[in-house]
Amino acid sequence: MGGTGKTPTTIELVRRLNDMGKNPCVISRGYGGNTAGPVMVDIRKHTADDMGDEPILMAAFAPVCVARDRVLGAKLALQNGADVLVLDDALQNPSLFHDLTITVVDGAVGFGNGRVFPAGPLREPTETGLSRSDLVISIGGMVAIDGPDAVSATLDPLQTGMDWQGLRALAFAGIGRPEKFYKTLRDLGADVVQTRSFGDHQKIPEPLLKRLLTEAQAMNAQLVTTEKDAARLPKAWQQQVITLPVRLNIKQDAKLCALLQGLF
Known part of the structure; x- marks a missing residue:
């Protein structure tokens, strides 16, 4: 339901796609914002009240389109020059075909009690969601799963020159x-x-x-x-x-690299 690290993962994916010479655009529902869209985020004039906090944060790294209707968002993103669409938080959304599906899990807590909301933290049973996943990124620990390949990752503080010692x-x-x-x-x-x-x-x-x-x-x-x-x-x-600020650090990321390269 939240807190697994989807936003840092999305930022890392668009960074890698940029390095590959691609033009990714993130398609977001804009949770917490009051805009139905589709609209391209402009951090010079839009706020988190308009678009939600995640689109404002991600727009510093790649174009972001906020759209409650993912299909309309995809069309607008393509019109604005995108050649890769990155959908944050869309495992349960079937409106667009997914060439690559990544599930992010908090390695410290795994899948909680394994139950679906409101009895637990899941939106659907693990076996159902994992059956549609190509890769699991386990952040902060390695979760044992049956199904797709899994890699471990950490959320590491970004080195900004800030001296935190004793603050x-x-x-x-x-x-x-x-x-x-x-x-x-x-x-x-x-x-x-x-x-x-x-x-x-x-x-x-x-x-x-x-x-x-x-x-x-x-x-x-x-x-x-x-x-x-x-x-x-x-x-x-x-x-x-x-x-x-924190950034995702994927350990032994050959699997992710191969999956991304295989898209093109």
Whole structure:
């Protein structure tokens, strides 16, 4: 349902496709935004309120088309020069033919209790979803599965020159598993003096941001959040909050390379 690492995986896929000389475009439903589309994301004028946080984040790496109707989104993407369509979060969507299907799983928790929502974290039984998958990317640990090939990966902090060692942080996040973000900060040496967790994709109103800032100042701490959460912040607040970016690092990625090369 969320928190597995689909967005970093999508970013890594479009990066690799760009390196191959392709022109990928991400087709997204724009969850959390108020736009039905189809519309191409323009980060100069669109916000997370318009498009959702994930399209705003991904648009820094490749063109993104927000469309509740994937077919209409695909047509607009092709009109704008795309030669590869990357659908984030579309395993259950049959409206477009999938040349390559990748399932992303959190290696620390696997498939949870193995039950379908609302009894568990799954949108469909594992055997059904995996039967349509060509590759599983297990992030943060290796999950034992019966079915498609699997590779392990990690979400590694992007080296930006930021010195996290000893930084007093009030960390907040509205992602699938915010505790992973807090652990990453601690592993970098930050002193996480307080955490605040919100619902996945939840917009934080400005009065609450002001309260968080007041709390951080009282503890002589800095507000820190994720890239996805930063995309939802009002412009005036983006300079007051430190962002911890992460990138997907796939171990022994020959399988993925072969699958991508085999598409063309």
